[in-house]
Amino acid sequence: MLFAVKMDVALPTDMDAQLRADTLAREKAYSQELQKAGEWRHIWRCAGQYSNLSIFDVASNDRLHEILWNLPLFPYMTIEVSPLAQHPSDIAVSDS
Numbered sequence: 779m780l781f782a783v784k785m786d787v788a789l790p791t792d793m794d795a796q797l798r799a800d801t802l803a804r805e806k807a808y809s810q811e812l813q814k815a816g817e818w819r820h821i822w823r824c825a826g827q828y829s830n831l832s833i834f835d836v837a838s839n840d841r842l843h844e845i846l847w848n849l850p851l852f853p854y855m856t857i858e859v860s861p862l863a864q865h866p867s868d869i870a871v872s873d874s
């Protein structure tokens with residue numbers, strides 16, 4: 779199941795510097811582990827924003843929720859999820 783997920787990050791301006799660095803390092807490792815596993819298919823920076831647009835390919839809604847809930851940055855994010863369906867004009871999709 780494919781999902782587009784927009785994540786907007788808002789770290790507190792007074793966040794402890796060490797906590798900030800540790801949280802960002804854990805976020806990066808967690809994201810890259812899921813990318814290697816194939817569940818986090820794409821991650822793009824939204825230009826000019828502390829946001830990313832990501833594509834997930836997961837087995838279920840519950841699995842997506844588990845992934846997002848466990849993001850180290852989850853407490854500092856606003857997340858918008860869009861389930862994806864095939865577009866009839868997509869030339870990558872066979873019509874046979």
Ligand SMILES: O=C(O)C[C@H]1C=CC(=O)O1
Pocket residue numbers: 785787805806807809821828829830851
């Ligand atoms: O910087 C971000 O967009 C937030 C976050 C999501 C994955 C990751 O490595 O960082």
